[in-house]
Amino acid sequence: MENILGSIPTSVFLDKTVGIVIVEPTMSIASTIRRVFLESDYSNVFIAHSVLDAINTIGNNNINWIITSPLTEERLNQWHLLRIPLEVAAYSNIMVSVLVNPDNVALTEEYYAFGALSVHSRQLTYNTFQEEINALQLRLKSHANVEQAIAEDLRGTFNSVKDVQKLENLEETLLATIDTTPAQRMRTIEARFKAKSNLEAMMEIRDLFSKHPELANDLKILSQAYLGTSDIQTFRGPLPVKKVLILDPDVSQQQFLRGVFTELGAEVIVCCDTIDAACNSLHDDEIYDVIVTEWKLHDVKGHAFIQHVRHHGHERQPVFIHSSLVKPEDHALIGEIGGVFIITKPTSKEKIKRFLTETIERWNFPQEGEDHGEKILNVLNAGRLAEALSINQSFQK
Structure with missing residues (x-):
């Protein structure tokens, strides 16, 4: 559970010696991508034609960056690669960029929700991919941490969407996708604790524990660290009055x-x-x-x-x-x-x-609807609509 929210510095991906594996079954596409990187002075660029091939490459080389095709026809696809850094601690420093076909562009928000570094068109030429990589490098150079660069990219995606309903769908999809992954939810819980949103964090812990009892020890460690108690059922510990x-x-x-x-x-x-x-x-x-x-x-x-x-x-x-x-x-x-x-x-x-x-x-840990109602009302009266919605959504789960 250590460094569950640890940031990855952007310098890792600006380093020309970073290990890159391109997971693409079509050799012409893979070769074009590799050529872009090689001519940009990256020196450790590998090609894999399947997820299993990529896993072997990762196991035998120091890889920090995966660029994957959708692999929709394969039993193992891009989702499995996106999950590797989320679920395997040894590979938590790997970032994944996703190539998208026209028929899966709609999944862009889900890729970001799974922690994708960037999303690129698979219908590429040398020049178009070079332009996209140049834009990515500019974002990376502008920020100290990868998360900030991703946020800038995602902000651009939001800004390009003018339809309010589409924005709401994007937000709902992001939240729903994040919630489905235990590793992501663990990150969310710790982020809530760090933001002093203890109520939401405790509710997340109870819900996650009910669905994944095997995470009990990790959840107890989180609860002990931030609440001073390892009781993840009642959260009763020293009275939080200092x-x-x-x-x-x-x-x-x-x-x-x-x-x-x-x-x-x-x-x-x-x-x-x-x-x-x-x-x-x-x-x-x-x-x-x-x-x-x-x-x-x-x-x-x-x-x-x-x-x-x-x-x-x-x-x-x-x-x-x-x-x-x-x-x-x-x-x-x-x-x-x-x-x-x-x-x-x-x-x-x-x-x-x-x-x-x-x-x-x-x-501190409401048991009834009226308790939540009072919290929501107080936050609304303070003008913090987003926080009120968050409390309400947590209670409805």
């Missing part, structure tokens, strides 16, 4: 809550007695795991502060109202904000700890 912001004008209540969160393992606890002080803490680019507030603050209801919290980088963090002043008519307003939970004063320390633990665990 930074807490408490707003309460009563110093004794601040101290009481500080004691509660200290026992729950919080490392940074900021206590404020005014809204201004709490807002300043939010503006310091700190992201708090939990925010606790009194409901009535010098004649200002706590919802004004909570709305401020939601609009300043804390759309997904749970907020707890610790108060005896919440009235029944306030509940509708609190429900509209989403992700806000009420702790009625007075409550014993043990009861508060139990309620906080259960609520935060459920918030």
Whole structure:
């Protein structure tokens, strides 16, 4: 599982000594491609006429680049070659370029979804292929990593499509294709963790584990690395509360809550007695795991502060109202904000700890549709439509 998202530097493919194997059954096409590379000063260019021939070549030579024909008439075809770097760790540094016939141009998005370096027309001449390779080299020279060069190429594909429906179909095909490959899904999970999208990552882990139980150990390693727990069923581990912001004008209540969160393992606890002080803490680019507030603050209801919290980088963090002043008519307003939970004063320390633990665990890994709904609403209110769609799609799977 190490370096599952490791980047391949573009310099590998700009190096004229890189090993290249052309998998093409038609000798005239293979020879034309080889000639383009040789006359561009590449020195290690091999020709294979089938997937098995290519595998033998890869096994006996240091190959980093495969250029493959569709091989649609063969039992083993270009899809098998595209899967090699995804599923065989020893060959994870190999990139694959695909030649397409007019009848399989529509599969372009699927090739990219499988990690293709580039897509080229198989109806080629020396000059047309030379132009395409020159364009590819320019993209490679413009970026440090292969992924960035591929993104530029794919962006060009998107920009060339003006039909919205075609773009949506392209996106759906990309996502669907990525999801079908366990190795790709492992990459996606780690990418979600790195992007702090833990909810989506956990849902992906559970789904992938149900379909591929043989990946249990790798999934547990990922979960342990990013969540601090190897329990990939409940994801229960140390409570994910390291930074807490408490707003309460009563110093004794601040101290009481500080004691509660200290026992729950919080490392940074900021206590404020005014809204201004709490807002300043939010503006310091700190992201708090939990925010606790009194409901009535010098004649200002706590919802004004909570709305401020939601609009300043804390759309997904749970907020707890610790108060005896919440009235029944306030509940509708609190429900509209989403992700806000009420702790009625007075409550014993043990009861508060139990309620906080259960609520935060459920918030970090929602079990019911309404939990997801609150997350989606908060993200939508922050103007992040794509993120809301992602949460919704994850829940519907």
